[in-house]
Amino acid sequence: MSTRIRAATAACAAFALSATLGGCGLITAETPPNTLTVADYYTAEPGNTALTEILKTCGRATGVHVVREVMPRAQLVPKLLRDGAARTLPDLVLSDNPDLPKLASTGALLPLKGRTDTAGFYKSVLEAGTYDGELYGVAPGVNGLALFYDKAVFKKAGLEPPTTWKELRDTAAELTERHRYGLALSAVGTEEGSWQYEPFLWGNGGDLDGLGSKASVDSLTYWSGLFGDGSVSKSALNWQQSDVAEQFIGGHAAMMVNGSWQLAALDAEKGLDYGVVPLPVPERGDTPVTPLGGEVWAVPKGERQDKATEVLDCVLSPRNMYDWARLRADVPARPDVAKRLVKRQPDLAPFVAGVPAARARTTELGTVYPAVSEALYTALHQSVTGTLSPARALKAAQRDARSAVDDH
Amino acid sequence: MTTVVDRPAAPAAAPTPPTPDARAAARRTRLARMSFYVPSVLYLLLFFGYPITANVVMSFQDYTVTSFYDGDAPFNGLANYTAIFTDDLFGASLWHTVVFTVASLVAQFALGLALALYFRRRFPLGSVLRALLLLPWLLPLLVSGTVFRWLLDQDYGVVNQVLLSLHLVSDPVPWLVSPDHAMAAVVIANVWIGIPFNMVILYGGLQSVPPQLYEAASLDGAGAWGKFRHITWPLLRPVSAVVLMLGLIYTVKAFDVVMVLTQGGPADATQLLSTWSYQLSFTNLQFGQGAAVSNVLIVIAMVFALVYLRAVRAEQSER
Numbered sequence: 026m027s028t029r030i031r032a033a034t035a036a037c038a039a040f041a042l043s044a045t046l047g048g049c050g051l052i053t054a055e056t057p058p059n060t061l062t063v064a065d066y067y068t069a070e071p072g073n074t075a076l077t078e079i080l081k082t083c084g085r086a087t088g089v090h091v092v093r094e095v096m097p098r099a100q101l102v103p104k105l106l107r108d109g110a111a112r113t114l115p116d117l118v119l120s121d122n123p124d125l126p127k128l129a130s131t132g133a134l135l136p137l138k139g140r141t142d143t144a145g146f147y148k149s150v151l152e153a154g155t156y157d158g159e160l161y162g163v164a165p166g167v168n169g170l171a172l173f174y175d176k177a178v179f180k181k182a183g184l185e186p187p188t189t190w191k192e193l194r195d196t197a198a199e200l201t202e203r204h205r206y207g208l209a210l211s212a213v214g215t216e217e218g219s220w221q222y223e224p225f226l227w228g229n230g231g232d233l234d235g236l237g238s239k240a241s242v243d244s245l246t247y248w249s250g251l252f253g254d255g256s257v258s259k260s261a262l263n264w265q266q267s268d269v270a271e272q273f274i275g276g277h278a279a280m281m282v283n284g285s286w287q288l289a290a291l292d293a294e295k296g297l298d299y300g301v302v303p304l305p306v307p308e309r310g311d312t313p314v315t316p317l318g319g320e321v322w323a324v325p326k327g328e329r330q331d332k333a334t335e336v337l338d339c340v341l342s343p344r345n346m347y348d349w350a351r352l353r354a355d356v357p358a359r360p361d362v363a364k365r366l367v368k369r370q371p372d373l374a375p376f377v378a379g380v381p382a383a384r385a386r387t388t389e390l391g392t393v394y395p396a397v398s399e400a401l402y403t404a405l406h407q408s409v410t411g412t413l414s415p416a417r418a419l420k421a422a423q424r425d426a427r428s429a430v431d432d433h
Numbered sequence: 434m435t436t437v438v439d440r441p442a443a444p445a446a447a448p449t450p451p452t453p454d455a456r457a458a459a460r461r462t463r464l465a466r467m468s469f470y471v472p473s474v475l476y477l478l479l480f481f482g483y484p485i486t487a488n489v490v491m492s493f494q495d496y497t498v499t500s501f502y503d504g505d506a507p508f509n510g511l512a513n514y515t516a517i518f519t520d521d522l523f524g525a526s527l528w529h530t531v532v533f534t535v536a537s538l539v540a541q542f543a544l545g546l547a548l549a550l551y552f553r554r555r556f557p558l559g560s561v562l563r564a565l566l567l568l569p570w571l572l573p574l575l576v577s578g579t580v581f582r583w584l585l586d587q588d589y590g591v592v593n594q595v596l597l598s599l600h601l602v603s604d605p606v607p608w609l610v611s612p613d614h615a616m617a618a619v620v621i622a623n624v625w626i627g628i629p630f631n632m633v634i635l636y637g638g639l640q641s642v643p644p645q646l647y648e649a650a651s652l653d654g655a656g657a658w659g660k661f662r663h664i665t666w667p668l669l670r671p672v673s674a675v676v677l678m679l680g681l682i683y684t685v686k687a688f689d690v691v692m693v694l695t696q697g698g699p700a701d702a703t704q705l706l707s708t709w710s711y712q713l714s715f716t717n718l719q720f721g722q723g724a725a726v727s728n729v730l731i732v733i734a735m736v737f738a739l740v741y742l743r744a745v746r747a748e749q750s751e752r
Binding site for chain 2 (some may be wrong): 089099102103106107110127128130131132133213214215258259260261262263277385392395396399403406407409410412413428
């Protein structure tokens, strides 16, 4: 048995035992000629339709037929690992940027430098697609976090949107009423929870590879204080960001921390008048640091890699980038395109402002990030539920993170 | 196929030694019999034997994402087992698994038995209601899990609204977001899902209790409790053993309910061995350690499966 088949079957075994995540076969249908396959997890609108449209356009422009394989987010990386083992990777992959280093570390991805035109892109965007000094992924659009607020509620209370941590805490407490919390955010026990907390950590000078530091502990103390005040519902420990948006739309939160991709859903809501401002910072004059979010395109090595790169180049062209970002309410990956889009969609301005200073989650940690992220969201839960003090929770997280680093 | 048929008795042929022809026929018979085993043996080897072996092997390897691609996973001895046994989460998730399993089993069995006894009486719409009670079994776990997430929501969940309006609690219960309540919440959901299984099998068991025994007991002046204690319970024992043992094996490896409701949280309060194994493998991508945890789970399930098999064998030899 060749090692490759053994790896594939071992992968199958792991899946069959651990979670049975669906079918796991070694037999895959041959892709018909002149067809490219794309794997992504844009199951939700407007991303779903937008992606189909863009790929159709670019397929036409480059003379290939592009077929999408769409799956829930949690299944993308396992699927790619399985495909990698069986050497049946799709021709193009759209994956969450923190997942890119682990995919790139397998050696299955094509280095993109010199193969695709990334001139004029934000430096931070390119960093998010870099692993080991090599560019493996490029995003047409990125996103970050900002503070959404309900204009009517603020007007009635005679308040201005907060800009500092102290103002955020006071405003949130003041706006908390019987059926309305002052602030909603996601603290769910997945990567989403870590991602929402990272602006607080980084904004205060904390670090993912220094979770036990004073700056990190102070940020968690502040953040759990929002729950302690009763300004944030403890249910946030179970809320994904889409749940947070629903709470906000339903009038159960006066403010929320959320991403630009929610703009379309919020705009579709009649009778909702909201504003968006940058995330509050610890002290006046600080710069908000949001984690850089969004999906990056990557090209697995293979027979059709050149054609795939051609399609990718088309997807990344300023014109398509603009359309994509407009439909998805993402920040375009090039400042000039972003500037054009903001004119049309002023709500995007706080997100655009955040991109140059935005930080890729995997810059420092690379492939170890997922383990550290898990240690981090566990610490968030421990601190909010009072299981451990912020200092002790983060100390434990730091220990877990260290052992993950040592393992690798 | 008359030649293959095994004739029950052939006393006339007994004294003379079997001719070579007869021996060949006997061998063919044996082969034909064996051939009926082949599909199931192949199935077991392919879909159980191979994955389990691979999983055991994987638990002794340093299996990373790269291993998937280049097939290269160096053996690292007991490193994965050392890593999981020294992790604080091991003790915690083992304990959670025990609490979850025992609590689920006891409640499922008690409620399943109560419902089975109740539905033994005949009353209008009884069979319709009984069929409706099967519903939890038919629903995908993802659906029931999601519904329970809504029901148990701290702020807007129906359960809290009911409890509050009945003045049973003064503050909303943080079902899913407090480490003290989350285990109860997942157990409640799992019990609801497991009741039909218990009810159906126990109901079947009750059908086989001869009604004459109850009549005789009534004549002897036994009350409802007496009948239950001295007739129903002892006669139901073999069925109960099967229900509990199968329930145990299902519950030990329960995964979906917890994943949908709490994802093992908050603060790992509902982390079971199964969810931890998933997290190690597919969130942290430490496949070797994930495999090691699931092997521990397999051993636990296997122990109980053996106990079950022995019990069944003892039961059969008694008859």
